[in-house]
Amino acid sequence: MRIAAAVLLALISIPVTTTMIPATAANAATPCRAVSAKVAMTAGGAADQRVAGTLCLPRGRATSVQLLIPGGFYGQAYWQMHGDRRRPSFVETMTAAGYATLAIDRLGTGAGSYPPSARFQQDTHQIVIRQLIRQLREGRLGGPRFAKVVLVGHSLGSTLARTLAAAHPAEVDGVILTGESSVPNEAAFEQMGAGIYRAADDPRFAGRGLDDGYLTTRPGLRATWFYHRPNADPEVIAADEAAKTTDVFPPGDSYTPPSINKSIQAPVLIVNGEHDKLLAGARSSSAALRRQEAPFYGPRARLEAIVVPGTGHVLNAHRTAPHWFAQAREWVDRRVGGAAR
DSSP: OOOOHHHHTTOOOOOOOTTSSOOOHHHHHSOEEEEEEEEOSSTTOOOOEEEEEEEEOOSSOOSEEEEEEOOTTOOGGGGGOOSSTTSOOHHHHHHHTTOEEEEEEOTTSTTSOOOOGGGOOTTHHHHHHHHHHHHHHTTOSSSOOOSEEEEEEETHHHHHHHHHHHHSGGGOSEEEEESOOSSBOHHHHHHHGGGEEEGGGSTTTTTSOOOTTEEEEOTTHHHHHTOOGGGSOHHHHHHHHHTOOOEEOOSSOSSOOGGGGGGOOSOEEEEEETTOTTBOSOOSOHHHHHHHHGGGSOGGGOOEEEEETTOOSOGGGSTTHHHHHHHHHHHHHHHTOOOOO
């Protein structure tokens, strides 16, 4: 089964189960609740599907929420990963700083709905995310009405975040893009294509009735493509492999060209790993990455960029993760605000 390079640009992220890494004391203290949001797959369509997620609220009353969008083949638990098992996850870092978070499983992954793949259109994921933004602002997901929404994406999640922020700039107050840039490594995506196949051919998903549009990764793909092993815990890599799930990639180009980024009116932070095999271009320094990406953004984006040393594609799964978490927290404080005090 041939997977086109344009689709492969969407196929990355990390684990889907929250039991992968033992909970820390910070995790246990964070008030979180499961969320099941009714959504439509098309603009104006029937809300006959459900997106699963976890809403975590800080102490006090936050007016800002971060909507966390994982990459392909994985779900919400990417944002609860402990690349350094002694340190807080992304969610724990942000809730400790006073920010609410909603981490989601996109349709076709995790605990959400699994509609027939033929029902997915090229803009289905963006349409769903836009509905979630509205529900967060209206207080319909078990939390307060949030005045500010920051989109935080990884890989495909980053593509979806910037696409939505460009198309509907008034609806987004900040954007954090990780594991994605204007210069994907096309050759690497082509090579990685051999490691992606029908979910129905995988023993983990056989018998679930998933049609041929549902895909998953062959054993060993993650360790090969997603990690810089010198800075990754072997137990995290093994748990990643054991926790894979399915995904659906609608017809068309899953990678939105960077030319749309000029329409983004909210502050933007880009974070990539120094050893991300799926990205080409600038990875030598944060300044070099910013120079590469800046021509695609307007002045209102106030673009900032971070290259995380010694890190591969799945940033949250590396021992270096706490460093970029702290930098992202500081960026949100400066550029967006709305933390509980």
